[in-house]
Amino acid sequence: MIKIGNLELENKVFLSPMAGVTDLPFRLICKEQNCGMLYTEMINAKALCYDDENTKKMLKIEDAEHPVAVQIFGSDPEFMGRAAQIMNEYPNEVLDINMGCPAPKVVKNGDGSALMKNPKLAEEVLKAVVKNSDKPVTLKIRKGWDDNSINAVEIAKIAEACGISALAIHGRTREQYYSGKADWDIIGEIKKNISIPVIGNGDVFTVEDARNILDKTNCDAIMIGRGAQGNPWIFKRINHYMQTGEILPEPTLEEKINTSIKHLDLAVKEHGEYVAVREMRKHIGWYLKGLKNSARVRDEINKIESHEEVVSKLREYMEDCLTLK
Structure with missing residues (x-):
């Protein structure tokens, strides 16, 4: 305490x-x-x-x-x-x-x-x-x-x-x-x-x-x-x-993507779509850091201006990663 x-x-x-x-x-x-x-x-x-x-x-x-x-x-x-x-x-x-x-x-x-x-x-x-x-x-x-x-x-x-x-x-x-x-x-x-x-x-x-x-x-x-x-x-x-005294495992790919989507949803609710989508680019970059082929997805998301499209791109990326497993 x-x-x-x-x-x-x-x-x-x-x-x-x-x-x-x-x-x-x-x-x-x-x-x-x-x-x-x-x-x-x-x-x-x-x-x-x-x-x-x-x-x-x-x-x-x-x-x-x-x-x-x-x-x-x-x-x-x-x-x-x-x-x-x-x-x-x-x-x-x-x-x-x-x-x-x-x-x-x-x-x-x-x-x-x-x-x-x-x-x-x-x-x-x-x-x-x-x-x-x-x-x-x-x-x-x-x-x-x-x-x-x-x-x-x-x-x-x-x-x-x-x-x-x-x-x-x-x-x-x-x-x-x-x-x-x-x-x-x-x-x-x-x-x-x-x-x-x-x-x-x-x-x-x-x-x-x-x-x-x-x-x-x-x-x-x-x-x-x-x-x-x-x-x-x-x-x-x-x-x-x-x-x-136990170390929990690192978050899974699904946890990272789902949390980034939830974070984006909260940001849109708080700041409005225009500001939130832009503000979230850095956060999404951090969530994706170190994941396979994440640089390409990050670059694509940095050009998207719609909340819906960002979510769709993240879900598509998650599906691709899970399929490649």
Whole structure:
């Protein structure tokens, strides 16, 4: 069990917030596979304060999803505090602060991982959010800005002192983006230095990775990002292993295709056919990755604009694969 503020969670395998990925349809798919806590895409605190319609759409949370964490980003303490007040009216259980995003359009404004370069301002932001939130506040950080400014332990200590309820750490610097290897040692170091729960993140793609990160870092929970892309079964498989010591088989071809169709159906319902069919191209590519002749099918699907045609193409591909067996 992990306790985040007043929230008790039995399931310690979480979905990482990912821009353009962790929308409502994908979250519902991950929840079906026993994900312990879902995170929304990151929400711009200023846009939220200005009552932006697109931002409000991203905050739609369904009953089936709980528990949910909403992640906000920004570097202005006043706006971040106001955003926290607004979020008190929403049904999410946890409010998360982003200090890990490496995207240029985010860091150029001093937001995301750029905040780690300014511990004083980071502290002001943390205090403003904690003061104004009725919910447990968590923080997601990276190892540091670059190899010359690794300050995750310092930021973690500041966060704990500000009243943050749990901390997620991705074991890479901002400059690394997603290249190289995640440094799990920094997760273990943070775990030794603070008493709030630590959530380990970075390079968890398999059940074995999950076991290894827990063994190596002693972290309290695991957060999975890219490892869940096209592979929502990772949550169920890790949880099953943690409970029984048994590794369940990989999903079958039929499971992959049927889940991609279900995901597409949910996306069409949520976003409309035009947007959903285009948005789902990357997801379908991830579901099909590594399957026989999948590159050809992926290329064909990337040119299709109709929901019905995509479903038909996926079913036809599944039939062909099963026949070839």
